[in-house]
Each structure stands twice: as structure tokens, then as C-alpha cells.
Amino acid sequence: MSVKQEAAKLNTKMRNTVPLVHNITNYVTVNDCANALLAIGASPIMADDILEAADITAISSALVINIGTLNQRTVESMVSAGKKANELGIPVVFDPVGAGASKLRNETTQRILEQIRITILRGNLSEVSYVAGLSASTKGVDTSKEDEDKDAQAVAIAAAKKFSCTVAITGAVDVITDGKRVVRISNGHPMLSKVTGTGCMASAITGGYAGLREDAFTAAAAGVMSMGIAGEIAFEKAGELGTGSFHMALIDALSMLNEQIIEEMGNVEEE
Amino acid sequence: MSVKQEAAKLNTKMRNTVPLVHNITNYVTVNDCANALLAIGASPIMADDILEAADITAISSALVINIGTLNQRTVESMVSAGKKANELGIPVVFDPVGAGASKLRNETTQRILEQIRITILRGNLSEVSYVAGLSASTKGVDTSKEDEDKDAQAVAIAAAKKFSCTVAITGAVDVITDGKRVVRISNGHPMLSKVTGTGCMASAITGGYAGLREDAFTAAAAGVMSMGIAGEIAFEKAGELGTGSFHMALIDALSMLNEQIIEEMGNVEEE
Amino acid sequence: MSVKQEAAKLNTKMRNTVPLVHNITNYVTVNDCANALLAIGASPIMADDILEAADITAISSALVINIGTLNQRTVESMVSAGKKANELGIPVVFDPVGAGASKLRNETTQRILEQIRITILRGNLSEVSYVAGLSASTKGVDTSKEDEDKDAQAVAIAAAKKFSCTVAITGAVDVITDGKRVVRISNGHPMLSKVTGTGCMASAITGGYAGLREDAFTAAAAGVMSMGIAGEIAFEKAGELGTGSFHMALIDALSMLNEQIIEEMGNVEEE
Numbered sequence: 001m002s003v004k005q006e007a008a009k010l011n012t013k014m015r016n017t018v019p020l021v022h023n024i025t026n027y028v029t030v031n032d033c034a035n036a037l038l039a040i041g042a043s044p045i046m047a048d049d050i051l052e053a054a055d056i057t058a059i060s061s062a063l064v065i066n067i068g069t070l071n072q073r074t075v076e077s078m079v080s081a082g083k084k085a086n087e088l089g090i091p092v093v094f095d096p097v098g099a100g101a102s103k104l105r106n107e108t109t110q111r112i113l114e115q116i117r118i119t120i121l122r123g124n125l126s127e128v129s130y131v132a133g134l135s136a137s138t139k140g141v142d143t144s145k146e147d148e149d150k151d152a153q154a155v156a157i158a159a160a161k162k163f164s165c166t167v168a169i170t171g172a173v174d175v176i177t178d179g180k181r182v183v184r185i186s187n188g189h190p191m192l193s194k195v196t197g198t199g200c201m202a203s204a205i206t207g208g209y210a211g212l213r214e215d216a217f218t219a220a221a222a223g224v225m226s227m228g229i230a231g232e233i234a235f236e237k238a239g240e241l242g243t244g245s246f247h248m249a250l251i252d253a254l255s256m257l258n259e260q261i262i263e264e265m266g267n268v269e270e271e
Numbered sequence: 272m273s274v275k276q277e278a279a280k281l282n283t284k285m286r287n288t289v290p291l292v293h294n295i296t297n298y299v300t301v302n303d304c305a306n307a308l309l310a311i312g313a314s315p316i317m318a319d320d321i322l323e324a325a326d327i328t329a330i331s332s333a334l335v336i337n338i339g340t341l342n343q344r345t346v347e348s349m350v351s352a353g354k355k356a357n358e359l360g361i362p363v364v365f366d367p368v369g370a371g372a373s374k375l376r377n378e379t380t381q382r383i384l385e386q387i388r389i390t391i392l393r394g395n396l397s398e399v400s401y402v403a404g405l406s407a408s409t410k411g412v413d414t415s416k417e418d419e420d421k422d423a424q425a426v427a428i429a430a431a432k433k434f435s436c437t438v439a440i441t442g443a444v445d446v447i448t449d450g451k452r453v454v455r456i457s458n459g460h461p462m463l464s465k466v467t468g469t470g471c472m473a474s475a476i477t478g479g480y481a482g483l484r485e486d487a488f489t490a491a492a493a494g495v496m497s498m499g500i501a502g503e504i505a506f507e508k509a510g511e512l513g514t515g516s517f518h519m520a521l522i523d524a525l526s527m528l529n530e531q532i533i534e535e536m537g538n539v540e541e542e
Numbered sequence: 543m544s545v546k547q548e549a550a551k552l553n554t555k556m557r558n559t560v561p562l563v564h565n566i567t568n569y570v571t572v573n574d575c576a577n578a579l580l581a582i583g584a585s586p587i588m589a590d591d592i593l594e595a596a597d598i599t600a601i602s603s604a605l606v607i608n609i610g611t612l613n614q615r616t617v618e619s620m621v622s623a624g625k626k627a628n629e630l631g632i633p634v635v636f637d638p639v640g641a642g643a644s645k646l647r648n649e650t651t652q653r654i655l656e657q658i659r660i661t662i663l664r665g666n667l668s669e670v671s672y673v674a675g676l677s678a679s680t681k682g683v684d685t686s687k688e689d690e691d692k693d694a695q696a697v698a699i700a701a702a703k704k705f706s707c708t709v710a711i712t713g714a715v716d717v718i719t720d721g722k723r724v725v726r727i728s729n730g731h732p733m734l735s736k737v738t739g740t741g742c743m744a745s746a747i748t749g750g751y752a753g754l755r756e757d758a759f760t761a762a763a764a765g766v767m768s769m770g771i772a773g774e775i776a777f778e779k780a781g782e783l784g785t786g787s788f789h790m791a792l793i794d795a796l797s798m799l800n801e802q803i804i805e806e807m808g809n810v811e812e813e
Contacts, residue, residue: 027298027569028576028588034299034467039514044467045369046299049342052373059372071591071615073342098587101601102594194797196576196586242794243581252513255465298569305570305738310785315738316640317570320613323644330643344613523784526736 003183003270007222008262010209015041015258019061019211023204024048024078026068026097029197032251033064033204039254040226042208053077054084061211063090064204065116067108068097075108082116091119091210091219095203099123100130113163120210120220121159122168122203125152132159153182168220170202176224178217185221186267187228189235195247202227205254221268229265230254274454274541278493279533281480286312286529290332290482294475295319295349297339297368300468303522304337304475310525311497313479324348325355332482334361335475336387338379339368346379353387362390362481362490366474370394371401384434391481391491392430393439393474396423403430424453439491441473447495449488456492457538458499460506466518473498476525492539500536501525545725545812549764550804552751557583557800561603561753565746566590566620568610568639571739574793575608575746581796582768584750595619596626603753605632606746607658609650610639617650624658633661633752633761637745641665642672655705662752662762663701664710664745667694674701695724710762712744718766720759727763728809729770731777737789744769747796763810771807772796 020043025033030046037044047056050073057063063085065078085092094116099109109131112118121128134155152169160167160179168176174185192198206223210216233256234249291314296304301317308315318327321344328334334356336349356363365387370380380402383389392399405426423440431438431450439447445456463469477494481487504527505520562585567575572588579586589598592615599605605627607620627634636658641651651673654660663670676697694711702709702721710718716727734740748765752758775798776791 026588028572028586030299031302031467031573035514035518038465038467044299045372046297046340047369047373048340049375051343052375055373055375069588069590072593073344073615098589101587102589102597104591104594104597194580196573196580242791243577243797244790244793247577247793248515248519248790249513251515251518255514301570302573302738306785306789309736309738315570316643317568317611318640318644319611320646322614323646326644326646344615519786519790520784522786522789526785 003218003221004266004268005263006218007225008259008266010212010214010218010222011257011262012259013212014208017212018043019208020045020059021062021064021207021211022047022057022060022081023064024053024074024081025064025066025200028068029200032197032201035251036201036254037204037208039251040205040208040257042211048074048077050077050080053081057081057084057090058088060090062093062207064093064207065112066095066097066200066203067105068200070105070108078112079115082112086117091216092116093120093122093203093207093210094118095200096123096127096131099127118163118165119216120166120168120206121163122170122206124199125155125169125171128159128167128169129155132162134158166216166220168224170199170224174224174228176217176221181217182271183221184269185225185228187225187232187265189231191235191239191243191246192231194243195250198227225262225266225268226254226257229262230257232265274489274492275537275539276534277489278496279530279537281483281485281489281493282528282533283530284483285479288483289314290479291316291330292333292335292478292482293318293328293331293352294335295324295345295352296335296337296471299339300471303468304471306522307472307525308475308479310522311476311479311528313482319345319348321348321351324352328352328355328361329359331361333364333478335364335478336383337366337368337471337474338376339471341376341379349383350386353383357388362487363387364391364393364474364478364481365389366471367394367398367402370398389434389436390487391437391439391477392434393441393477395470396426396440396442399430399438399440400426403433405429437487437491439495441470441495445495445499447488447492452488453542454492455540456496456499458496458503458536460502462506462510462514462517463502465514466521469498496533496537496539497525497528500533501528503536545760545763546808546810547805548760549767550801550808552754552756552760552764553799553804554801555754556750559754560585561750562587562601563604563606563749563753564589564599564602564623565606566595566616566623567606567608567742570610571742574739575742577793578743578796579746579750581793582747582750582799584753590616590619592619592622595623599623599626599632600630602632604635604749606635606749607654608637608639608742608745609647610742612647612650620654621657624654628659633758634658635662635664635745635749635752636660637742638665638669638673641669660705660707661758662708662710662748663705664712664748666741667697667711667713670701670709670711671697674704676700708758708762710766712741712766716766716770718759718763723759724813725763726811727767727770729767729774729807731773733777733781733785733788734773736785737792740769767804767808767810768796768799771804772799774807
């Protein structure tokens with residue numbers, strides 16, 4: 001069975017089992033993350049106080065840590081929740097939003113990666129490059145799309161080996177790897193970058209798929225592919241109207257997504 | 272006059288008097304709560320720092336406390352605001368989101384109920400059962416809908432007597448009681464559970480109705496019924512498009528709601 | 543070239559240069575602020591921890607401070623970020639949400655104005671009156687619209703002189719002044735007051751225009767005018783459907799806004 005077929009089947013399993021996903025995330029896009037999880041068939045719970053973070057993780061099927069608006073109080077909760085997840089074998093998705101942009105984000109990222117075993121790391125090329133201690137050679141405006149794609153793959157594989165986890169770098173072409181297997185996903189639409197939180201939502205729903213406790217690599221591919229396909233459907237339905245309508249249509253598309261749509265629309269290149 | 276008629280009249284009064292409603296609530300659904308309050312004809316204000324919580328309550332017509340993403344800092348603000356509300360005779364709506372799910376939520380719920388006189392308690396069967404120190408016998412998947420309804424009514428009445436307040440348990444059938452009077456409301460649509468925050472919004476707009484300082488029992492019925500009717504209208508308009516469109520249509524429906532629509536669509540069974 | 547023409551040109555410049563705008567803002571409307579900035583052609587970043595606030599400001603083109611849900615932790619971050627902005631010559635937009643409503647808001651407003659050089663102050667008549675130490679004579683219900691407009695202009699000029707900044711008072715007619723030049727903008731629609739965050743969004747996108755480092759007075763006019771025009775377009779498209787659809791159409795309109803639309807629809811009276 002292809003990765004696409006396996007990923008598609010996870011969508012059906014999600015809708016049948018409704019995994020609870022604990023999110024310690026940012027306050028900018030948290031509503032979209034909750035609605036994206038509900039739309040894809042999971043159940044969201046948000047809790048970030050140190051006195052309950054680990055308790056909530058313990059009753060959840062997956063933990064998603066997103067440092068988009070981290071603060072000193074919630075960083076402690078992220079670490080506490082992450083340790084509990086590791087202790088109980090609960091998968092952890094980490095979205096290092098803005099890694100590289102401030103000392104606090106850099107130190108927090110380092111601390112999380114040192115103290116917590118991450119299951120899936122999802123970010124853009126710049127973030128994952130920073131996290132992996134590599135410099136992306138592709139930041140210049142003159143870099144060709146082809147070079148960027150090649151570079152993303154090298155960075156993703158290096159990060160996956162370094163942290164012994166699955167890595168998903170999202171961009172024009174998404175790269176998913178566990179260090180051995182690699183898939184490249186060409187779904188999505190440029191308008192996704194004109195709505196805040198589409199990366200955060202991709203991480204959140206990847207948490208939903210990871211919560212099914214099947215293969216993490218397949219879960220990451222399913223999460224990223226679901227978001228990309230929903231973006232294409234949303235653009236088709238509402239792209240001409242503007243980014244507000246597109247935003248709404250994106251949640252619509254996630255809520256209507258199913259195994260058959262993923263099989264038909266998934267644009268996956270397996271190596 | 273029936274409870275439905277009285278509740279419907281409150282909607283007109285709300286639009287004429289625009290009560291200010293202070294919300295100390297969670298960051299997941301706070302935007303929806305503010306927009307739901309504006310849509311129904313009230314005016315929202317959110318403030319959760321201990322240095323201003325009581326001051327803001329003092330200029331408001333009602334206080335809504337929602338522990339969806341409580342933390343140690345805001346719990347103190349909830350208590351401070353609640354005490355000020357009690358001192359000034361300002362109605363307090365309490366939504367014990369996730370009560371039973373963590374020690375912090377349980378202890379906070381207990382503290383709020385001990386230190387603050389609640390006017391209206393709104394939650395689902397599981398939350399209110401926990402709060403009232405009862406176990407809902409209906410959590411198993413095999414429980415019939417009829418049993419669940421009977422159980423909700425018993426739990427609601429017990430909680431209302433225990434805390435001398437009005438209790439609203441929302442579910443497929445909503446039960447509202449002040450310990451003596453009981454109404455059962457059969458409005459709403461299952462899709463409401465696929466958008467985050469519909470419970471929070473129900474509590475928020477109940478705060479708007481409570482801020483009119485009429486009978487609290489009628490205010491709770493009006494809040495719950497308004498949300499249910501809006502859910503039915505939204506499903507009719509946009510349910511087939513997905514949960515993003517439904518979410519938007521829900522706010523649309525709240526903003527177009529009026530006395531006549533509530534009278535026509537309210538599905539209320541008085542005992 | 544008229545102020546309107548200059549403001550319109552800024553929209554094209556924004557879409558070409560995509561300024562990064564650092565927002566320390568409230569959790570009620572933060573998602574809308576981010577999406578409004580993306581829609582207008584800027585790039586939002588939200589960061590409010592004291593350990594990174596100044597760092598994030600340092601890499602941004604503008605800073606927007608909004609005290610809508612201030613707390614003791616974030617007030618320190620606002621001051622830290624503001625000082626860094628002043629040090630580096632980065633423009634600062636200040637939105638004193640609810641100034642006058644609590645001691646905490648009043649003291650914070652005073653502190654920010656004492657310790658930070660503000661580039662643009664944007665608020666409603668009541669807020670700016672409070673900030674400027676003036677009482678708006680127009681709060682009574684019997685005040686004519688004409689009196690309110692005259693009063694807003696006097697308050698705006700006084701505040702602009704007091705703080706040596708540009709002041710934008712938004713209302714039925716918006717007044718923008720730098721103490722010498724004055725424009726009155728008559729765009730917008732009453733429905734804007736039925737969606738939370740339209741004032742916050744106006745401040746956020748004003749931050750985007752200010753980040754272009756052209757004349758601050760023109761930037762403020764562009765920000766306020768963009769929001770007003772988007773409100774008119776949104777009402778035309780979706781006003782009859784309700785406030786949820788209007789909210790979505792507002793973001794749509796911001797995302798479709800361009801130099802030509804601003805030139806055609808801008809309703810600006812220059813003194």
C-alpha cells in the first residue's frame with residue numbers, strides 16, 4: 001500500500017475514533033487549531049497551566065507543542081507536558097514557530113529538544129534549518145525553486161537523524177522523512193500563506209493523526225497532505241473572494257475531507 | 272405568559288438596553304464569545320488582570336466566568352471579580368469547562384462555588400455532575416437518549432438546590448431549572464458540537480440575558496434557546512458546506528435573532 | 543498630491559515590501575489583527591514575553607501596542623518593546639483600548655506615554671479624550687453628530703500637540719491630525735461596531751502603513767481609510783446576511799484592496 005493510501009485510511013480511522021489532542025499553543029491561531037482538529041475528526045483540548053499540563057496530557061492521545069507566542073510560564077508547562085507524554089508513550093508534535101528569531105525561542109527550542117523526545121517536528125525550511133543547527137542555503141531571493149526543494153530534503157533528513165524523529169518541512173513542496181523513508185507532497189496553494197495559522201493547523205491535525213498511534217511518518221504525511229488538499233479545495237471554492245472566505249472554506253474543506261478525496265487529490269512522490 | 276414568551280421578550284430588551292458583560296474566559300473561544308455577545312445585542316468586555324478585574328465587573332451588568340484555559344493568575348482574578356459581583360448584586364454565570372478533567376479544574380471549581388454566589392451554572396451533563404458531586408450514570412455508550420435526558424434533569428435539580436442557583440445543562444435536550452421550575456429545550460443541531468466554543472458562547476449570551484436583571488431562570492432559558500435556534504438556522508443555511516460556513520452562519524443567525532423568531536422556533540417543554 | 547492619493551500609493555508600496563509588524567495586543571482580536579495585516583499586504587508577528595519583546599521589535603518595521611487585555615506581565619513587555627523601538631527609530635502605534643475604564647488601564651496608558659515616544663495614537667473619542675486629559679463634552683445622548691465631530695477634532699489636535707504625534711480618532715467621521723494638518727475621513731459603516739476588533743484591526747494595519755517609514759500622518763490616514771473602505775465593501779457584499787458574514791467579507795475586502803479602490807472610494811476632507 002502506498003503512503004498516500006495509508007494516510008488516506010488514517011482519516012477514516014480518525015473520524016471513527018476521535019482522538020483527544022492536547023495543544024499547548026499560541027493565542028493567535030488557537031481557535032483555528034481547535035476548529036481544524038474538530039473538522040478533521042479529532043477532539044481538541046487546550047491547557048497550559050503547570051498545575052494541569054501533565055494531567056491533561058495523560059488523558060490525551062497526542063500532545064502538540066507550538067511556541068508561536070511562548071512565555072516563561074507556558075514554556076515550563078510545555079516541558080512538563082512533554083515529559084509526561086514521553087513517560088506514557090504519547091506522541092509529541094513540536095512546531096518551533098519562529099525558531100531563530102529571538103534568543104528566547106532559540107533557547108526554548110533547544111531545551112525542548114534536549115528534554116523531550118519529539119515524535120514529529122513540523123516547521124518551514126528556515127525553522128527546521130535553525131533547529132537542526134544547519135543554515136538553509138536558500139534564503140536568497142535568487143535561489144531557484146528546485147534548489148529550495150533539494151535543500152529542504154537534505155535539511156529534513158539531517159534533522160530526522162539528529163533527533164531520531166519524523167520531520168515535516170512544509171513549503172511549496174512539503175518534505176516528510178523519518179531519516180530513511182522520504183515523501184514529497186505537492187498539494188497546497190500559495191494563498192495558504194495569506195491566512196495566519198495554516199502552519200499551526202497543519203501541526204495540530206498532524207497531532208490528531210499521530211494520536212491514532214499508527215506509524216508517525218504516515219501520520220505526518222497525512223497531516224500535511226490533509227492541509228494541502230484542503231487548501232486546494234478552499235481556493236477553488238473561495239479564492240477569488242478574498243482571504244476571509246478562503247479561511248472559512250479551508251475549515252469547510254477539512255470538515256468534508258475523507259479517505260476518497262485524499263486518495264484522489266493527494267499529490268505524493270515517494271522515493 | 273410562557274417561559275418561551277418571556278425569554279423572547281428579553282431579546283428585544285437586550286437590543287434596546289445593550290448590557291455590558293464582563294467575561295473572564297478562555298483564549299480559545301474568546302473572539303467568538305465577544306462576537307456572539309455583540310450579535311445578540313449586548314456589549315462584551317474582557318479583562319483578567321487582578322488589578323482591574325473587580326473594577327471592570329463593577330461597571331458591568333453581568334459577569335461570566337469560564338475556566339476553559341484557566342491559569343493560576345486568572346483564577347485569582349475570577350475570584351476577585353466574582354466577589355465584587357456578589358457585593359454589588361451583579362449576576363454571575365459560571366461555566367466549569369472541563370470540570371473533572373484535572374485537579375486544578377476541580378479545585379478551582381470548588382473554590383469558586385465556595386467563595387462566590389453563582390446566579391447561573393451552565394455546563395454539559397458531565398461537568399455539572401462533577402460540580403454537584405454526583406456521577407452521571409449515562410456516560411456509557413449504551414445509555415439510551417431517554418435515560419440521558421432523565422438523568423440530566425435529576426442532576427440539574429440537585430445542583431440547583433445545592434448551590435441555590437439556576438442550572439442549565441446543555442445537550443441534545445437542554446434542561447434548565449432553578450430547583451423548582453424546569454424547562455426542557457429541544458432546539459439545536461449536532462453540528463454545534465463540531466465548532467469549538469458553542470458552549471462558551473451559550474454561557475456568554477446567557478450572561479447578556481442575565482445582565483437585564485430579570486428572572487435568572489428565564490435568562491438561562493433565553494440564552495440556551497437563542498444558541499439552539501441559531502444552530503438550527505445556521506445548519507439550514509450552511510450545514511452542507513462544512514463547519515467553517517456553519518460557524519459563520521451561527522454568528523449571522525445570532526445577529527438576526529429577534530423576539531418573533533424565538534417565539535416561532537423555540538421548542539420548549541415546561542413541566 | 544492629495545492625502546488620499548498619497549495614502550493610496552502606500553497600499554501598493556505595502557504589497558511590494560511586506561513590512562513585518564510586531565503586535566503586543568489583546569487575545570480577543572489577535573487573530574483578526576494578524577489576518578488583517580496579511581490581507582493588507584504586511585506580515586504580522588506577535589510576541590509578548592519580556593525576554594523577547596525587544597528582540598522581536600528590533601527585527602520589525604513597526605510596533606503596535608494595544609492594551610485591550612493588558613496584564614502586569616505584558617505591560618512590562620510593552621514598555622520594553624517600545625523603548626527598543628524608540629532607540630532604533632521604529633514607529634510605534636498605540637491603541638489605548640478602554641483607557642478610562644480602570645485604574646490599571648489609566649496608569650498603564652500614562653506610563654506608556656511617559657516612557658515611550660508614540661508615533662501614532664489611535665482610539666475612539668472617549669479613549670483619546672481620557673489620554674489627553676480632556677473630557678469629551680459629547681458623551682450625552684443628546685449631542686448632535688455635528689458637535690461630536692467638532693469635538694473630536696479639537697481633542698485630536700490637543701492630543702497631537704501634547705504628545706507630538708499623529709492622532710487618529712475613529713468614529714462616524716474619523717479625524718486624523720499631526721497637530722498641524724487635519725483630515726476628516728467619512729468612510730466606514732455602522733456595522734463595523736457590531737464585530738469585535740475592528741478598532742484593533744485599524745490600529746494593526748496602521749502599523750503596517752507606518753512600517754513603510756513614509757510620513758506618519760499619511761500612514762494613519764491610510765490605515766483608517768483602508769478599514770473604512772473595507773467596511774463599506776463588506777456591508778455591500780454581506781451586510782444583509784448578518785455580522786458573521788460581514789466579518790468574513792471585511793477580511794476579504796482588505797485582501798482585495800488596492801491603490802485604485804482607495805482612490806475611488808476614499809472619502810477624505812482636507813482642511
